[in-house]
Amino acid sequence: MKISLTLVNTAFHEAIDAALVDTYEALLALDLDAARTRWRRLNEGLAAHMEVEERLVFPRWEALEERPPRSPADLYTRDHELVRRRLRDVSGVMAELALMAPEGRRRFLAQQLEPLVRLRGVLEHHGGREDEQLYPWLEARLPTATVAELSQALLAVTRTFVDAP
DSSP: OOOOHHHHHHHHHHHHHHHHHHHHHHHHTTOHHHHHHHHHHHHHHHHHHHHHIIIIIHHHHHHOSOOOTTOOTTHHHHHHHHHHHHHHHHHHHHHHHHHSOHHHHHHHHHHTHHHHHHHHHHHHHHHHHIIIIIHHHHHHHSOHHHHHHHHHHHHHHHHHHHHOO
């Protein structure tokens, strides 16, 4: 059975978005323990997904002789660098929040919403670009066996993330 790279990636990014909303929900409730647990899970899932892409997917993209217009070889690697920066930004907000007196947390969080919103936007943009360009382009140009190998690797990461407590 052929598994679509695009569909696997879409499923992963939908799961990440749901986990991000769960994390933000815990933050807004000022439930820092739940927020930290959810944030750790989200970071681990994203790290595993990005590792598979950087190790298996991006080298194949970079090796293609032809790519869509305005799509340099390092486009997705640069996207991942931006995702990592935004993750660090939100981690910083969470770390500061944990050090504050409880009575100041709600106001601080209200003042620091921008990094949370930016992260979600970056993830949505990156996932959409992969779904619209990277994975369909690779599926159309790589051998079936290679597509199957990549699909299985991404599916394993997605299942691990979705099944994690």
